[in-house]
Amino acid sequence: MSKHLYPCLWFNGNIAAATQFYCDLFENSTIQANNEIVTKFEIEGTAIKLLNGGAIFTKNASISLFVKCTSKQEVEKLWHAFMDGGKAMMQLGEYPWSPYYAWVEDKYGMSWQLILGELQEGEQKITPSMLFTNNVFGRAQEAMQWYTHVFKTSKNVYIDQYKDADPNLDGKLKFGSFEIQEAQMVAMDGPGKHLFQFNEGISFVVECKDQSEVDYYWDMLSEGGYEGQCGWLKDKFGVSWQIIPIELNTLMSKRDTAEKARNAFMKMTKIIIKDLY
16 A cells, blocks of 8 residues: 555554554554554555544544455454454355455454455555445445546546445445555445444545645645644545645654644644744
8 A cells, every 4th residue: 555645543542552453463564653642554565553632533434444365264363353352343254245254343443344355466455445324325436536536646446336226226336446646445335324424533644745745635635525633634525634744754753843843733724844844
């Protein structure tokens, strides 16, 4: 997955323990940043950020992580690890789309979809998945088209619509995959009533190389949505994004620049890079 576009999971404490849990569970893992507020790591090539933001937001299943497993043993290993203190959303078993599949929420509230299959060349092992429910049900394909329009390096990869089903489902997106900024993503429409929808509990970070990129993604992704504080916004589908300059992490980590950058950052909506110095 792209090193400059990745999911951020909201936590109320326990980010160090969660980071260690995920990195111990997956064979190919590295911890890149680790402090009381933010941890960042890679598992199987996918970057993930954990933010200790308090009790304001809670993660939910509107955004989950697909894990393609190449053996039943791998599916079962992850299933048992996530079920320890977690809960099943769909039990482990055979389904029309996979001979071995499960959907589980781990003890930290993160949802994972485990699926048995063969990894194709260039395919991510771990892929973020967006489920469009309730007031945005039926807009998954529209969202795919919008995101691939907004991001400069992007493409639709696969689209599978509901067909010959309930008229309320006809033409809705059963499963879609796309790439934005070299990050592979999944989108699906979720029929029926759900107790969850997109919120700030899981967002996507977009690291920008300069102010012009910050301005571009901020303006495009906030169109029809909502501008928040500290580089956060909600797009017109309710998905949360953090639009930040790459150099912010460096400024925040240096003793001589951290306090000034942090104080300026906390007062901003869109990030103005020159004002961080």
